[in-house]
Structure formats: C-alpha cells, structure tokens
Amino acid sequence: MLQETAMETYLNWIKANGGTFKKIEFKHDSLGVGCVYTTQTVQEDENFATVPFKLCITENLARKALPDLGSFSGRIVQTLYLLLQRHSREDSFYWPYINILPKVIKTPLVFDDHDMRFIQNTNLESTTRERKAALFLDFEKLLEHLPEEIDKNDITWEDFLWGYSVFSSRSFPYTLIDPTFEGSSEVLFPLVDALNHKPNTKITWSRNGDPETGSLSFVAGQAINAGEEIFNNYGPKYNEFDHVAVKPNFSQDPNQETKLNILKQCQVSSDNADPLVFYFHRNNMPRAFFKLMRVLVMNSLETEHYAMCTDGNLLDFVGYRNEITMISMTLSLFKSKLYALKSVQLEKEHIPYWQTFALMYRAGQEDILDITIKKVEEMKHSLIQQMHQEEKEDKIAPCAPFLSIVNPLYFQQQDSSIELTSNEFVTLDTVVMTAKRVLNNDATFAAIISENFEPEEEADIIMMLCLVRENSKPDSRFRRFFDRVTAAQSNSVTSAPATDAAAEDRAELKEMYDSMIPAFHEAYPDVFDLKVFSFEAFVWADMILNSYSIENPLAIVPL
Numbered sequence: 183m184l185q186e187t188a189m190e191t192y193l194n195w196i197k198a199n200g201g202t203f204k205k206i207e208f209k210h211d212s213l214g215v216g217c218v219y220t221t222q223t224v225q226e227d228e229n230f231a232t233v234p235f236k237l238c239i240t241e242n243l244a245r246k247a248l249p250d251l252g253s254f255s256g257r258i259v260q261t262l263y264l265l266l267q268r269h270s271r272e273d274s275f276y277w278p279y280i281n282i283l284p285k286v287i288k289t290p291l292v293f294d295d296h297d298m299r300f301i302q303n304t305n306l307e308s309t310t311r312e313r314k315a316a317l318f319l320d321f322e323k324l325l326e327h328l329p330e331e332i333d334k335n336d337i338t339w340e341d342f343l344w345g346y347s348v349f350s351s352r353s354f355p356y357t358l359i360d361p362t363f364e365g366s367s368e369v370l371f372p373l374v375d376a377l378n379h380k381p382n383t384k385i386t387w388s389r390n391g392d393p394e395t396g397s398l399s400f401v402a403g404q405a406i407n408a409g410e411e412i413f414n415n416y417g418p419k420y421n422e423f424d425h426v427a428v429k430p431n432f433s434q435d436p437n438q439e440t441k442l443n444i445l446k447q448c449q450v451s452s453d454n455a456d457p458l459v460f461y462f463h464r465n466n467m468p469r470a471f472f473k474l475m476r477v478l479v480m481n482s483l484e485t486e487h488y489a490m491c492t493d494g495n496l497l498d499f500v501g502y503r504n505e506i507t508m509i510s511m512t513l514s515l516f517k518s519k520l521y522a523l524k525s526v527q528l529e530k531e532h533i534p535y536w537q538t539f540a541l542m543y544r545a546g547q548e549d550i551l552d553i554t555i556k557k558v559e560e561m562k563h564s565l566i567q568q569m570h571q572e573e574k575e576d577k578i579a580p581c582a583p584f585l586s587i588v589n590p591l592y593f594q595q596q597d598s599s600i601e602l603t604s605n606e607f608v609t610l611d612t613v614v615m616t617a618k619r620v621l622n623n624d625a626t627f628a629a630i631i632s633e634n635f636e637p638e639e640e641a642d643i644i645m646m647l648c649l650v651r652e653n654s655k656p657d658s659r660f661r662r663f664f665d666r667v668t669a670a671q672s673n674s675v676t677s678a679p680a681t682d683a684a685a686e687d688r689a690e691l692k693e694m695y696d697s698m699i700p701a702f703h704e705a706y707p708d709v710f711d712l713k714v715f716s717f718e719a720f721v722w723a724d725m726i727l728n729s730y731s732i733e734n735p736l737a738i739v740p741l
C-alpha cells in the first residue's frame with residue numbers, strides 16, 4: 183500500500199473528527215503560497231466546508247496544559263503549546279495539522295539582512311526590529327519556565343519564531359468560536375486557515391453548537407467557478423499595512439513639557455495604543471494629527487497663549503504663522519519619509535515571493551505618501567490664497583497676537599466667509615514680509631544693507647533693520663500689522679514682569695545695538711536717524727521676529 187501523504191493524513195484527520203468538505207483541493211501557487219481551489223462549481227449559499235471546534239488550538243487549551251505561565255500573553259503560551267505538540271509528533275492529537283503547516287513562515291521576524299533591505303526605511307522595519315527584540319526577552323524568560331520534562335535545547339529561538347509566526351500569520355479571533363467572549367484571544371483553526379484573503383469576498387462563516395462540541399461552516403456568498411481559488415475575507419483588519427504610521431517627535435523641543443500638556447488638556451490623541459502615533463490611509467488624514475502638529479510648531483508666544491487652553495477646537499487653527507510652519511513641517515516630514523523609501527535600490531526580478539510582497543508593501547507606502555503630500559500641498563495652496571485675499575482686502579484680526587484663541591470669532595468667520603475663487607498662482611513670498619520685499623521698494627536702504635551685510639548669514643539682523651525702517655514709513659503696507667502688535671506689546675510690557683531670561687536677552691540686544699547703530703548713524707546719518715533706530719525700536723523688532731516669523735525663508739507673517 184502506498185504511504186499516505188501528510189496532506190491525506192490531515193484531511194482524513196479532519197473527516198475522522200466530524201469535519202466535512204467538498205469540491206475543494208489544496209495547492210500551492212506559483213509563488214509558493216498555499217491556496218484552496220474548487221474542483222467543481224460551488225453555488226451561491228452552498229456550504230462547502232464544516233470544521234469542528236475540537237480541532238482548534240485555543241488559548242484556554244494551552245493555558246490549561248501550561249498552568250505555570252500565567253504571566254505570559256496568550257500568544258506566547260499558545261506558541262509554546264504548539265511547539266510542545268510538534269515535539270511530541272505522532273503522539274499529539276494535532277500532529278496531522280502541525281505536520282502540514284508551512285515549515286518556513288516568511289514573516290519579517292525571520293527576514294535575514296538581505297530580506298530586511300526590502301523593508302528598509304518603512305514602518306514595518308522599525309516595528310519588526312522592536313517586536314523581535316521584545317520577543318527575544320519573552321523567549322529567554324519562557325526558557326526559565328518550561329515544564330520539567332522539556333529540555334531547554336528542545337526549543338530553539340528559530341522554533342519559537344516559527345511558532346509565533348504561525349499565530350501571527352494564521353490565527354483567528356476566538357470570538358469565531360464563542361461570540362460572547364470578551365477580551366482578545368486567538369485560535370488556530372485547521373482548514374479554516376487554509377483560505378487566503380481577498381477583500382470584499384462574499385463568504386459567510388456560520389457557527390453551529392456550543393464552543394466545545396460545535397463547528398464552523400463556510401457558506402459561499404457568490405458562485406465560484408470550477409478551478410478558481412476560494413478566498414476568505416479576514417475583514418478590514420487584515421489591511422493593517424495599508425497605512426503609513428507617523429510619530430512626530432517632541433523630544434528635541436525645549437518646550438516639550440508645556441506642549442505635551444496642551445495636547446493633554448485639549449485631549450488631542452490619535453486614539454491608538456500610542457497616542458502620538460497616527461495612521462495615514464489613502465483616503466484619510468487624521469484631523470488630530472494636524473492639531474498635534476500645530477502644537478508642535480508653536481513658538482513661545484503661541485504656547486504662552488495656549489498654555490491654559492482646554493478646547494481642542496481652538497487647535498483647528500492657531501494662526502497664520504503657525505499654520506504655515508505646521509504645513510512646512512508636515513511636508514518635510516512626509517517628504518523625508520518618501521525620500522528614504524525611494525533611496526533604497528532593490529532588485530525587482532527573480533526574487534522570492536516574500537520579497538515581492540515587501541516590494542508591493544513599499545509601493546503601497548509610497549503611494550500613500552504621494553497622496554498625502556499632494557493633499558498637504560493643496561492645504562498650503564489654499565492657505566496662501568486665503569492670506570492673499572485677506573491682505574488684498576486689508577483684513578486683519580482685531581487683536582494682536584493674531585491667534586484664534588485671542589480672536590476666536592474672527593477666525594471662525596474666516597473659514598466660512600472666504601471663497602477661494604482665484605486661480606492665479608500666489609506664492610508664499612507675496613503674502614509675507616521678507617527682507618527682499620522691503621528692500622525692493624527702498625533703494626537707499628537696500629544699498630546700505632548690501633554694502634554691510636551678508637544676506638544669508640545675517641538674515642536675522644537684516645530683518646530687524648528692515649522692520650524698524652519699514653515701521654518708520656507712515657504708508658507702509660504693513661502699517662495695520664505694526665500698529666496692532668505695537669499696541670499689544672505696550673499692554674503686555676506694563677503687565678508682565680520681566681524674567682531673568684528676558685533681562686539677559688535684553689542685555690544681549692543692547693550689546694548688539696551699541697556695537698552697530700551708533701556707527702551706522704555716523705556713516706549714514708540721514709537713514710539711521712537715532713529717533714527711528716532707537717534701542718526700543720530694536721527691542722520691538724526683536725519681539726516681532728520672535729513672535730511672528732517663519733523660517734526657510736525667514737519672513738514675517740503680518741496677519
């Protein structure tokens with residue numbers, strides 16, 4: 183008699199235990215992925231397989247067999263249970279099933295260095311490394327808690343990763359067996375786990391009986407022609423890689439504590455396990471992410487005003503300066519991710535299937551990043567257009583600083599009242615005050631500046647001088663801006679006590695002033711009138727630079 187193949191033994195085992203299946207066969211596709219095909223047409227509503235629950239490897243079963251492992255997660259206990267059953271070979275009830283499981287499961291956890299290049303610079307790379315390191319600690323701890331009859335050498339790290347990957351790649355939620363079960367628990371479900379996933383597949387999983395003696399049936403939701411692959415639908419969760427994960431970094435921010443506090447008070451959270459990790463999908467940019475970024479890019483004036491804020495709606499828009507900076511920062515975050523992804527050179531042909539899948543994953547990530555970058559660029563475009571329109575209409579918030587928390591009604595109205603109809607191309611330069619823009623209209627001053635300063639290295643000081651000069655012109659186009667911030671400053675100067683740091687800054691400014699202005703006054707007495715270029719004017723320009731500027735290009739946002 184011919185010896186039974188492992189597959190035959192497995193199918194007989196299912197039948198012997200009350201399982202039924204018809205019109206299906208098990209194959210491997212060209213990539214080596216196990217698949218199930220129909221041998222005859224399966225009709226809509228036809229039950230083509232029933233599998234009894236008693237074939238399942240549940241957490242409960244594993245915990246009962248390994249009662250000393252209470253401190254380990256279900257997945258870890260089940261992994262060890264699976265490995266012990268495998269170790270028992272034919273003596274284990276589950277051996278026919280275990281024997282047909284893929285011998286190698288190419289999850290990223292078992293990728294070698296070359297494979298890892300295929301996920302280099304992706305979220306999957308970092309989560310894989312982190313998960314693997316954490317798993318190794320679990321593994322070492324587990325070795326200390328093995329049942330007495332098991333030798334440590336019987337369970338290798340490679341075995342452990344295999345067992346763990348069996349669960350991560352093919353387990354189902356325990357609620358398939360008991361829908362009343364609360365909490366999360368997994369189950370290995372022979373045969374049920376043979377079907378591959380295809381989104382939108384119409385298939386019904388129908389449960390019969392109780393969790394001990396019942397079974398699960400597959401009912402086709404649509405006719406499947408003979409010879410076609412039969413798919414399952416694992417549900418939307420299976421698309422867990424269909425997003426780019428982003429975690430903005432606050433750790434370098436000197437104001438980190440205040441900012442994290444604002445986020446907490448305003449209840450800004452991604453609603454994920456880590457509240458600072460956000461998922462971007464093709465068609466979804468999380469609103470909370472932008473709120474968080476607005477806090478992240480706040481300057482000290484903005485944090486000061488928002489320090490006590492508890493209304494998350496006020497983070498939908500902080501102010502124009504903040505919004506420009508937020509958008510630039512978001513763009514560079516996503517662009518650098520995209521650049522990092524694209525910079526890895528990988529071969530595309532004659533590669534094993536798991537590398538092909540990794541390339542598909544990369545392509546999906548690039549696609550999501552491309553789409554997101556485009557959307558953020560659109561946000562930038564309409565923001566600039568809105569600023570342009572406001573400037574044209576000479577509109578400016580009633581109260582400096584021009585933050586929505588100080589002018590809530592004004593900024594609320596802006597959103598709905600402005601209609602962006604203009605198709606003209608408006609650049610950022612036209613809606614902010616750059617030194618270049620000031621100097622283009624002031625040849626005398628421009629000549630002095632270019633004679634004495636390096637535009638790149640001394641951009642800050644040039645900007646301060648331009649501010650003072652521009653403020654001396656009664657008909658400056660920034661008149662309303664200057665007047666409102668000056669009024670706000672004189673109010674706050676009288677009320678706010680100077681801190682040590684503020685006193686130090688002032689001393690530094692004074693030193694800079696003394697080293698420069700008297701000499702300029704001497705050289706260009708008509709331009710550097712000391713009544714205009716007073717030390718107080720210098721302090722004022724410094725305040726504007728600190729509170730209303732953006733970087734790259736350095737500019738003042740006068741709205």
Ligand SMILES: C[S@@+](CC[C@H](N)C(=O)[O-])C[C@H]1O[C@@H](n2cnc3c(N)ncnc32)[C@H](O)[C@@H]1O
Nearest residue numbers: 215216217284350351352375376377378379380
């Ligand atoms: C429940 S098992 C499905 C059966 C499995 N292909 C086998 O060989 O035994 C789930 C695993 O199969 C693979 N898989 C599922 N759906 C797939 C698909 N549409 N294309 C390629 N692989 C798929 C993935 O590796 C997934 O983790």
